[in-house]
Amino acid sequence: xxxxxxxAQLDWNxxxxxxxxxxxxxxxxxxxxxxxxxxxxxxxxxxxxxxIGTKAGVKA
Amino acid sequence: xxxxxEPSSARGEALDRGMxxxxxxxxxxxGTSVGEAIGIDPADVARLTASLRAARQSPHAFGAYYxxxxxxxxxxxxxxxxxFDELLSQAPFPRLRIASxxxxxxxxxxxxxxxxxxxxxxxxxxxxxxLKDCRDRIAAAFALLDAGFPQMAEEIRALxxxxxxxAGPDDPKALTFDGASHYMLWGAxxxxxxxxxxxxxxxxxxxxxxxxxxxxxxxxxxxxADNADDELFASPLRADPRPMDGIIHxxxxxxxxxxxxxxxxxxxxxxxxxxxxxxxxxAAHERNFRAxxxxxxxxxxxxxxxxxxxxxxxxxxxxxxxx
Numbered sequence: 001x002x003x004x005x006x007x008a009q010l011d012w013n014x015x016x017x018x019x020x021x022x023x024x025x026x027x028x029x030x031x032x033x034x035x036x037x038x039x040x041x042x043x044x045x046x047x048x049x050x051x052i053g054t055k056a057g058v059k060a
Numbered sequence: 061x062x063x064x065x066e067p068s069s070a071r072g073e074a075l076d077r078g079m080x081x082x083x084x085x086x087x088x089x090x091g092t093s094v095g096e097a098i099g100i101d102p103a104d105v106a107r108l109t110a111s112l113r114a115a116r117q118s119p120h121a122f123g124a125y126y127x128x129x130x131x132x133x134x135x136x137x138x139x140x141x142x143x144f145d146e147l148l149s150q151a152p153f154p155r156l157r158i159a160s161x162x163x164x165x166x167x168x169x170x171x172x173x174x175x176x177x178x179x180x181x182x183x184x185x186x187x188x189x190x191l192k193d194c195r196d197r198i199a200a201a202f203a204l205l206d207a208g209f210p211q212m213a214e215e216i217r218a219l220x221x222x223x224x225x226x227a228g229p230d231d232p233k234a235l236t237f238d239g240a241s242h243y244m245l246w247g248a249x250x251x252x253x254x255x256x257x258x259x260x261x262x263x264x265x266x267x268x269x270x271x272x273x274x275x276x277x278x279x280x281x282x283x284x285a286d287n288a289d290d291e292l293f294a295s296p297l298r299a300d301p302r303p304m305d306g307i308i309h310x311x312x313x314x315x316x317x318x319x320x321x322x323x324x325x326x327x328x329x330x331x332x333x334x335x336x337x338x339x340x341x342x343a344a345h346e347r348n349f350r351a352x353x354x355x356x357x358x359x360x361x362x363x364x365x366x367x368x369x370x371x372x373x374x375x376x377x378x379x380x381x382x383x
Contacts, residue, residue: 005135006094006097006098006132006135006137006140007132007133007134007135009093009094009097010090010093010094010129010132010133014086014089015086015089015090015129016082016083016085016086016125016280017086017126017129017243017244017280018129020282020283025133028133029133029134
């Protein structure tokens with residue numbers, strides 16, 4: 001018997017902030033793949049942020 | 061009414077409570093779903109969720125949660141366990157803290173830098189004199205708001221649990237920032253100690269950045285607009301094109317700064333120099349709001365929430381300009 005990975009046991013529809021992008025989960029997963037650590041907050045922040053809020057204030 | 065344009069401490073407290081309850085529900089779900097697999101004691105999860113529901117929390121409770129879900133998504137169990145432990149170590153954060161960016165444990169310094177800014181190196185630790193000037197300006201800005209627009213001061217205190225002070229670049233040609241907020245860091249806002257020159261600037265910056273947090277609270281259950289995230293539009297506040305959500309945020313916080321100046325002027329708490337500066341800024345905010353709202357009217361597919369939130373800002377601006 002193969003044990004299911006933990007990621008497969010989680011339904012994003014039950015997770016605050018992630019339920020709004022549950023439909024984009026595969027794309028987000030590809031985007032963050034291998035990037036865990038320094039940049040992951042930014043990568044997903046930008047993706048999810050476009051839906052439910054965004055960083056603001058940086059100016060040229 | 062939560063989407064009213066009038067600030068209130070009750071609204072800020074209600075949004076904070078709502079955000080903490082949503083976080084607690086999700087932590088409870090994580091504990092049930094994966095807690096055993098990563099060695100988390102259910103009693104610890106129960107204690108944490110009770111604490112999350114009971115009292116205000118550090119922005120890092122939210123930041124660690126988001127990173128925890130992403131670690132689980134990558135099946136990085138060691139990182140997930142570390143982040144769950146960080147969540148379990150969170151203590152209530154009862155009152156507004158104002159501190160420099162490096163005045164905290166190193167992992168929290170790094171999280172603030174990477175989440176707030178695309179270029180983390182922009183947020184340097186301010187030197188003692190710069191930090192003191194900024195802290196003094198923040199205290200004076202709150203005193204000014206308490207005197208002239210207390211509802212705004214109270215709502216800011218209800219929305220924000222931490223104001224983080226950093227030093228942006230001192231090269232006038234460099235990319236920089238005035239302030240920053242991020243929905244993954246509920247209750248936190250980053251201010252550039254070099255981003256405001258006067259107490260009035262800082263009062264506006266506080267109204268502005270707390271306005272972003274206010275919108276994050278509104279959006280806990282849905283978006284302001286249905287536009288795709290790769291549809292980009294001209295922003296009234298930034299040189300780079302932004303998703304529609306960013307344009308709505310910009311227009312809303314511009315109206316909030318306008319409201320702040322209007323109320324301070326009406327309350328008669330500004331000196332002659334501040335009065336002249338406020339009038340000049342009001343004119344700029346009017347122009348910028350009109351530009352942002354024009355982009356929204358031309359391209360936004362507003363949700364019911366977005367329509368309700370914007371209606372308050374539009375009604376306020378229309379009445380203020382007509383007055």
